[in-house]
Amino acid sequence: MSLTREDVSYVADLARLEFSDAEVLSLAEDLGAVLDYAETLNKLDTSAVKPTEHVLPVQNVFREDEIKPGLSNEEALSNAPDSEAGCFKVPPVLE
Amino acid sequence: MEYEIVIGMEIHVELQTKSKIFCSCPTEFGQDENTHVCPICLGMPGVLPVLNEKVVEYATMAGLALNCEIAHFSKMDRKNYFYPDLPKAYQTSQFDLPICTGGLVEIEVDGVKKDIGITRIHIEEDAGKLLHESADGSLVDVNRCGVPLIEIVTEPDMRSAEEARVFAEKVRNILEYTGVSDCKMQEGSMRFDVNLSIMEKGAKEYGTRTEMKNLNSFRSLVRAVAYESKRQIIELKKGHRIIQETRKWDDTKGVSSSLRSKEEAHDYRYFPEPDLVPIVLDEAYIEAMKKALPELPEAKKTRYIEEYQLPEYDAGVLTASGVTARFFEETVALYNEPKQISNWLMVEVPPLLKELELSMEEIPLKPTQLAELLELVKDGTISGSIGKKVLSDVFKTGQNPKVIVEKEGLAQMSDTGELEGIIEEIVKNQPKSIEDIKAGNEKAYGFLTGQVMKATKGQANPQVANEIIRKVVAKYL
Known part of the structure; x- marks a missing residue:
């Protein structure tokens, strides 16, 4: 199984990444090799193995429904590249 | 197609x-x-x-x-x-x-x-x-x-x-x-x-x-x-x-x-x-969550029909919102006339809410006040139509029905002496009605009752008024 350039471009687009044609080509090869290696697992007979729903052998970790102080508006916005009227400011988003 | x-x-x-x-x-x-x-x-x-x-x-x-x-x-x-x-x-x-x-x-x-x-x-x-x-x-x-x-x-x-x-x-x-x-x-x-x-x-x-x-x-x-x-x-x-x-x-x-x-x-x-x-x-x-669930609308509707003998329609309307159902149940606990309460909640309350642009969640009326009002109607202190006016006043002022009735002097006139005077006067001025009654037209009594209610601004106890009208009219027959 190998990865096509279209596959790479599609995944890159979903991740908002931009690559040159040369980069796409080399990524297709590299990622393809990684995926091919992972294919090795398919040689195993897993018909008797239960699907893994989650990797941690822990369950039901909950917190009580109680309010605790968070950050002030100033603290919340202190690292924001831009802010206005108590809000984070981002480039215009059109619906 | x-x-x-x-x-x-x-x-x-x-x-x-x-x-x-x-x-x-x-x-x-x-x-x-x-x-x-x-x-x-x-x-x-x-x-x-x-x-x-x-x-x-x-x-x-x-x-x-x-x-x-x-x-x-x-x-x-x-x-x-x-x-x-x-x-x-x-x-x-x-x-x-x-x-x-x-x-x-x-x-x-x-x-x-x-x-x-x-x-x-x-x-x-x-x-x-x-x-x-x-x-x-x-x-x-x-x-x-x-x-x-x-x-x-x-x-x-x-x-x-x-x-x-x-x-x-x-x-x-x-x-x-x-x-x-x-x-x-x-x-x-x-x-x-x-x-x-x-x-x-x-x-x-x-x-x-x-x-x-x-x-x-x-x-x-x-x-x-x-x-x-x-x-x-x-x-x-x-x-x-x-x-x-x-x-x-x-x-x-x-x-x-x-x-x-x-x-x-x-x-x-x-x-x-x-x-x-x-x-x-x-x-x-x-199972514990199932037990923690309150009674749901369908079950409540069935219970209203059985326990309160309400028509299916009433039970449906009252249980269509949890707030209305709660209001109904709290009122019934104070005044055990489910059908009366249902009538008032379905017929009289919605137009008042609409007039004040309020939702049922924001109703200014309390179950205790509705119960008190219905008691006043039941014991004859006020008539049903005055009751509606009092209800509207409770909505607007938040005062208790008894206070409103007293302040506005809305209690029904059951004082026969005062009523007799008013009725004597009315009958005297309505010779046409006497003629009608003589001719066997019973409807004329209804007309006279109407006149009395008008003269007393609806405060005459209709039953008492009727008795007096018949007594007074008899003198002319």
């Missing part, structure tokens, strides 16, 4: 927890922007979410109330997409193993009963809000980010706007009863997405569907369904095909418009959330 509308729905419901789903920030609505935030809901790197136990309880209760199976094992997943109202760039939701599956809600439209299937209910977090108030950018308020939601997904079982409305109202009613949400649509606590397609009547395969998002009132739900079904039918009649897309409903203009097409749209790349562990619920837990 005859067409059939096929409707499925996704309903987002904010749960009424004190704190958010994965952090301890308050969920309160309507606060200053970005004041209910912390590193977790702001999506700072390295933070660890922990699931609010109340969210699991409420989702389980909602599932049970909508006749779902509760999963013994479910888990959270990440749904990845980029939008500025979502600081983490993924929404924590549930993908393949939701907490509830396979429910149903029975609806009745035009006397026909029908089951609407619930495919699933899953837990997720709400996103923030995008405000478009800045000249050169968009503003993000993260307060709503992480407010717990359940998303209820239905089967495509509805066939008309009316069925969609009745279903949506019923779900709201049931959830309001369970107390898992305040279901305030104007605050966005309950929002509807409608999937709609058109097929030839009797066809086996559904047509291509469009999705309309965030309808936040029953009215816009009905209008959006009417508009979109008509639009699709016109397209099909022209021989066009329907494009699968998300459409935005504009409630002011009354039209829907294309938002984005599904083709270019979303590949969410769901994967299990590694920072949250699976939710495992045993039978004992599910």
Whole structure:
């Protein structure tokens, strides 16, 4: 199984990444090799193995429904590249 | 060709927890922007979410109330997409193993009963809000980010706007009863997405569907369904095909418009959330939640018919909202005349609420006041029609009925001496009525009673007045 350039471009687009044609080509090869290696697992007979729903052998970790102080508006916005009227400011988003 | 509308729905419901789903920030609505935030809901790197136990309880209760199976094992997943109202760039939701599956809600439209299937209910977090108030950018308020939601997904079982409305109202009613949400649509606590397609009547395969998002009132739900079904039918009649897309409903203009097409749209790349562990619920837990559920609308309706001997219609109206049902029950506990109370609640109260533009939640009348008022009518202190006036005064002044009756001098005139004087005078001035009565026309008595009520501004006790009228008239016969 190998990865096509279209596959790479599609995944890159979903991740908002931009690559040159040369980069796409080399990524297709590299990622393809990684995926091919992972294919090795398919040689195993897993018909008797239960699907893994989650990797941690822990369950039901909950917190009580109680309010605790968070950050002030100033603290919340202190690292924001831009802010206005108590809000984070981002480039215009059109619906 | 005859067409059939096929409707499925996704309903987002904010749960009424004190704190958010994965952090301890308050969920309160309507606060200053970005004041209910912390590193977790702001999506700072390295933070660890922990699931609010109340969210699991409420989702389980909602599932049970909508006749779902509760999963013994479910888990959270990440749904990845980029939008500025979502600081983490993924929404924590549930993908393949939701907490509830396979429910149903029975609806009745035009006397026909029908089951609407619930495919699933899953837990997720709400996103923030995008405000478009800045000249050169968009503003993000993260307060709503992480407010717990359940998303209820239905089967495509509805066939008309009316069925969609009745279903949506019923779900709201049931959830309001369970107390898992305040279901305030104007605050966005309950929002509807409608999937709609058109097929030839009797066809086996559904047509291509469009999705309309965030309808936040029953009215816009009905209008959006009417508009979109008509639009699709016109397209099909022209021989066009329907494009699968998300459409935005504009409630002011009354039209829907294309938002984005599904083709270019979303590949969410769901994967299990590694920072949250699976939710495992045993039978004992599910049983305990079942026990914690309050009486639901259907059961309450049946009980009203049996216990209070109310007509089915009354029982239906009173139980259609939890607030009305509670008001009714509290009044009955004080004044045991269920049918009387039902009449007043169904007939007299709604116009007064409408006049003051209040919802039943905001009713200024207290059960104690309605009980007191009905006592006054029953013991003859005031007549029924004066009672209505007093009710209106209670709504406007908040004063107790007894106080109003006394202050306004509304008590019925049962003082025979005073009444006799008034009646003597009236009868003397109505020789025509005497003639009528002589001629055997009994209706003339009714006319005289009317005159007496008029002269006393409705305060004469009609029974007492009638007796006196007959006594006085007899003198002339």
